[in-house]
Amino acid sequence: MRHLLLAFCLACLAPFAAAGGVTPTELRVGSLQDLSGPIAALGVHFRNGTQMRFDEENAKGGVHGRQLKLLVEDTGYDPKRAVLAAEKLLGGTGVFAVLHNLGSPVVMATMPRFLEAGVLHLFPGAPLKEVYEPVHPLKFGMSPSYTQSVPPGARHLIEKNGFKRVGILYQDDDMGREVLRGIDALLGELGLKWCEQTSYKRGATDFAAQIARLRAADCDFVVLGTVVRETVGAYTEARRAGWQVPMLVTASGYTAQVPQLGGAAMDGLYAVALVPQPDPDGANRALADWIRRYQEKFKTEPNTWDVYTWVGADLFVRALHAAGPQPTPQKVAAALERLEVARDFFGSQPIALSADNHLALRQVRVAQIRNGRWENVTDYLPIAR
Amino acid sequence: MRRALLSAAILALLVAPAVLSPWGLAQLTFVAIYVVAGAGLMLLAGYAGQLSLCHAAFLGIGAYAEALLQAQGWPLAASLPAATLLAALAGGAAAWPARRLAGIYLAIATLSFGFIVQEVLVRWESVTGGNGGLVVAPLDPWAAYGLAWALALAALWLLGRLLASRLGRAFAAVREDATAAQAIGVAVPALKVVAFAAAAALAGLAGALYAHQLRFVSPEQFDWVMSIELLMMLVIGGLGTRAGIVLGALFLIALPQALGLLRDLAGWAVPPAGVELFAFGLALVLTLRYAPDGLSGLAGRLRSL
Numbered sequence: 177m178r179h180l181l182l183a184f185c186l187a188c189l190a191p192f193a194a195a196g197g198v199t200p201t202e203l204r205v206g207s208l209q210d211l212s213g214p215i216a217a218l219g220v221h222f223r224n225g226t227q228m229r230f231d232e233e234n235a236k237g238g239v240h241g242r243q244l245k246l247l248v249e250d251t252g253y254d255p256k257r258a259v260l261a262a263e264k265l266l267g268g269t270g271v272f273a274v275l276h277n278l279g280s281p282v283v284m285a286t287m288p289r290f291l292e293a294g295v296l297h298l299f300p301g302a303p304l305k306e307v308y309e310p311v312h313p314l315k316f317g318m319s320p321s322y323t324q325s326v327p328p329g330a331r332h333l334i335e336k337n338g339f340k341r342v343g344i345l346y347q348d349d350d351m352g353r354e355v356l357r358g359i360d361a362l363l364g365e366l367g368l369k370w371c372e373q374t375s376y377k378r379g380a381t382d383f384a385a386q387i388a389r390l391r392a393a394d395c396d397f398v399v400l401g402t403v404v405r406e407t408v409g410a411y412t413e414a415r416r417a418g419w420q421v422p423m424l425v426t427a428s429g430y431t432a433q434v435p436q437l438g439g440a441a442m443d444g445l446y447a448v449a450l451v452p453q454p455d456p457d458g459a460n461r462a463l464a465d466w467i468r469r470y471q472e473k474f475k476t477e478p479n480t481w482d483v484y485t486w487v488g489a490d491l492f493v494r495a496l497h498a499a500g501p502q503p504t505p506q507k508v509a510a511a512l513e514r515l516e517v518a519r520d521f522f523g524s525q526p527i528a529l530s531a532d533n534h535l536a537l538r539q540v541r542v543a544q545i546r547n548g549r550w551e552n553v554t555d556y557l558p559i560a561r
Numbered sequence: 562m563r564r565a566l567l568s569a570a571i572l573a574l575l576v577a578p579a580v581l582s583p584w585g586l587a588q589l590t591f592v593a594i595y596v597v598a599g600a601g602l603m604l605l606a607g608y609a610g611q612l613s614l615c616h617a618a619f620l621g622i623g624a625y626a627e628a629l630l631q632a633q634g635w636p637l638a639a640s641l642p643a644a645t646l647l648a649a650l651a652g653g654a655a656a657w658p659a660r661r662l663a664g665i666y667l668a669i670a671t672l673s674f675g676f677i678v679q680e681v682l683v684r685w686e687s688v689t690g691g692n693g694g695l696v697v698a699p700l701d702p703w704a705a706y707g708l709a710w711a712l713a714l715a716a717l718w719l720l721g722r723l724l725a726s727r728l729g730r731a732f733a734a735v736r737e738d739a740t741a742a743q744a745i746g747v748a749v750p751a752l753k754v755v756a757f758a759a760a761a762a763l764a765g766l767a768g769a770l771y772a773h774q775l776r777f778v779s780p781e782q783f784d785w786v787m788s789i790e791l792l793m794m795l796v797i798g799g800l801g802t803r804a805g806i807v808l809g810a811l812f813l814i815a816l817p818q819a820l821g822l823l824r825d826l827a828g829w830a831v832p833p834a835g836v837e838l839f840a841f842g843l844a845l846v847l848t849l850r851y852a853p854d855g856l857s858g859l860a861g862r863l864r865s866l
Contacts, residue, residue, distance in 0.1 A: 249821070252837060256782075260587055260588055263587045266583065284779070288776060349683075
């Protein structure tokens with residue numbers, strides 16, 4: 177009984193407690209990144225893009241007089257270390273929100289901890305439905321699952337070119353199988369049958385057997401459920417063998433690294449794209465200036481993941497402004513739900529969050545490598561349900 | 562001297578929850594979990610001299626069993642022993658074909674077993690949730706801390722009792738010379754199966770605690786890297802001593818935190834790639850070169866200076 181009474185008193189007090197991570201001069205935001213593990217190449221850009229947006233805001237005097245402080249913890253893609261890092265962020269003065277936590281196992285192990293502590297869980301780098309559905313007042317997602325994002329691109333190419341014999345090469349893990357599931361549903365809708373399915377183990381470097389199999393089945397269109405290196409390996413293998421079949425890769429393959437690694441042989445590859453490449457060629461003034469500032473700050477070239485996280489940080493900053501001088505996670509969440517953002521200077525898709533939509537990117541675009549550069553083939557298409 | 566040290570350590574563990582932040586408490590809980598798993602592996606690798614490259618698989622079996630049983634509504638008092646037993650059975654099963662193997666053949670056999678378990682966890686989607694993993698209910702952080710350390714100390718105590726027994730001497734005989742042990746009447750293959758089952762049981766128990774601590778299990782967590790990590794932990798701590806298990810576990814958990822601190826001090830916005838693996842490797846090489854009996858041996862020698 178005494179416990180119940182105590183719990184009741186605490187529950188009554190909770191709304192009046194100051195939000196964690198906020199002082200009159202500072203607002204602390206956490207981020208769990210992989211800076212030393214298997215996807216550190218991604219983690220570095222996740223951090224840079226976020227930091228870039230925060231620095232821009234801080235240079236203008238911060239939000240309602242508060243400087244935005246980004247606290248990055250390295251998880252090495254290890255959920256055990258992620259759990260410890262989450263406890264570290266939640267301890268002491270705490271954090272107001274976490275932004276762009278990277279890696280599915282990291283996010284799955286830590287998300288409940290942040291939500292229970294009343295911390296906003298924003299735009300993680302994990303293509304999982306769980307990060308935005310079922311709708312929870314404090315969680316918002318950035319990118320749709322592969323099951324949703326690849327089919328619209330495939331549908332566009334199949335319908336436009338009249339492809340009938342669709343094959344797939346996919347990585348034999350959750351990522352690859354999500355692509356498989358999505359395309360499987362799409363073929364059902366289009367009344368088509370699989371021409372061939374073949375897979376590879378993560379880390380494979382030789383795709384001769386898989387490509388030969390797809391070719392023997394006489395596929396006229398191949399979907400690649402691959403990331404970066406395997407995309408290059410599979411595509412160049414087909415071209416080397418003299419097979420000019422059109423191929424479409426996931427948003428993970430939509431990076432400048434792919435034409436860089438594969439060279440001229442990569443020309444013609446299609447990809448679905450969630451956010452644009454920051455390409456200095458043909459950039460508008462604002463983008464050219466952004467790229468120059470990025471290079472000066474981080475001594476490296478920006479890529480699509482910097483844009484991805486810059487856009488996420490931008491949404492957060494806009495919501496913070498809208499939430500007023502005394503922000504609480506609830507106020508900021510409510511502000512996020514009212515946000516409508518038109519295309520920015522990157523050419524990002526328009527974003528409209530609402531009370532029943534906590535997913536930011538709901539459209540994809542088809543892009544193609546032409547003369548070693550990604551070029552847009554379509555405008556934004558809605559994702560699959 | 563040893564008694565005083567032990568009492569001091571236990572006293573520190575009792576006081577810790579009162580002074581530590583949730584972050585510190587979570588770290589110490591992880592140390593305890595690794596001590597439980599390490600005690601099993603020490604029995605197998607340190608005392609019976611058998612190499613296991615699939616210990617992460619036993620942890621995984623314990624973790625998944627705990628996740629599934631808890632989801633069925635089993636109480637902790639029933640699910641923990643069940644997870645332990647299941648892992649023990651898996652250990653026995655893994656050892657059965659390997660019971661006449663030694664050296665590199667045993668290493669490969671156990672490595673393969675690890676791959677098989679991971680593959681089953683991925684493929685058996687209707688039960689394990691495949692690569693998507695399973696969500697596990699958390700324990701109260703203080704309860705988890707108390708339970709993990711109680712089990713860790715019990716495991717260490719049991720390990721000590723076992724070594725002093727006839728079975729312990731038989732293990733040592735197998736480690737020193739399997740042929741000679743066989744000649745004096747030790748049933749070597751059967752003994753190997755027992756050692757594997759016992760080691761797997763403790764790993765399974767550790768895995769069950771690990772599942773609660775992480776609140777989420779997925780196949781990729783229990784890969785061969787974790788098996789190697791556990792072996793490195795024992796070598797750095799000191800193969801063959803119980804203090805070595807605790808020191809090794811402390812090292813394993815503290816190293817990433819220490820490197821994080823170093824990162825802040827050095828002002829690296831981004832640490833050089835692979836700095837952690839490098840530090841682990843360096844620690845291992847230095848240990849093998851300058852302190853082949855590990856941190857516990859080093860401590861002993863410093864004391865006798």
